[in-house]
Amino acid sequence: MQSKKYSIIESITNVFIGLIISFLVQLAIYPILNIEVKLHQNIIITLVFTIVSILRGYVLRRFFNKIKK
Numbered sequence: 001m002q003s004k005k006y007s008i009i010e011s012i013t014n015v016f017i018g019l020i021i022s023f024l025v026q027l028a029i030y031p032i033l034n035i036e037v038k039l040h041q042n043i044i045i046t047l048v049f050t051i052v053s054i055l056r057g058y059v060l061r062r063f064f065n066k067i068k069k
Contacts, residue, residue, distance in 0.1 A: 001065050011057035019050045 002010070023046045030037050037045070 001068065002061065004062070007061045007065070008054075008058055011054055011061060015050055015053045015057060018053060019046055022046055022049065 023042065026037075026042055026046065029035075030042070
């Protein structure tokens, strides 16, 4: 079973990699879809979804570790 500290470190690492990928994909997809988003707006959108993703990953991992007992 993972400690709470290890769970959050793993979740943040996973999401950080996802953040980079998401940001790059958004830079490619928005122009294709004709969505005008300034760079700072794209950064804000990416950060909001990243925070949500970190929290989701942490809560789900703790939940599954708890029911695994």
